[in-house]
Amino acid sequence: MSRDEFLEDVVNIDPLNIDEHFRKVPAELAYYNQQYADAVEAYLKAKAECERTHARVYIETSSETDEKGKKPTVAAIEASIQMNDDYHIAKLNMLNAEAEKARLRGKVDVVSAKKEMLISLGAHIRVEMSDPMVRAQAANRRSLDPEY
Secondary structure (H helix, E strand, O other): OOHHHHHHHHHOOOHHHHHHHHHHHHHHHHHHHHHHHHHHHHHHHHHHHHHHHHHHHHHHHHHOOOOOOOOOOHHHHHHHHHHOHHHHHHHHHHHHHHHHHHHHHHHHHHHHHHHHHHHHHHHHHHHHHOOHHHHHHHHHHHHHOOOO
16 A cells, blocks of 8 residues: 555545444554554664674774784774675665654554544534434435445
């Protein structure tokens, strides 16, 4: 499902079929919370791997000597780490995992906002339904449309 389809599906609320939305929200929230938890786990693993790669390359680089037999400076070691292919891949994996985590956090926030909108809409509908004319119109719709 594309991002636009997801947002359209979650944000569009049919006020005439609010019960279905109330039934779907807990499942949506549980699903996206689980997805977010998985993304956090993936991010933490990628971050640990990036730090481990950094340490490994640091040790390898700091133990090397230049042509004069001198140890490299800390700045030279850090520059060497930044240029290392293994570190670069680990860093990209961490950044991708962080982006995925942020994307899923946004989806959890959208579903949470939907829940709040439903609560507000439900209260609004209850107030409207106390009006006899509105109640008669709703009964009319139910008789014409069984899915209502």
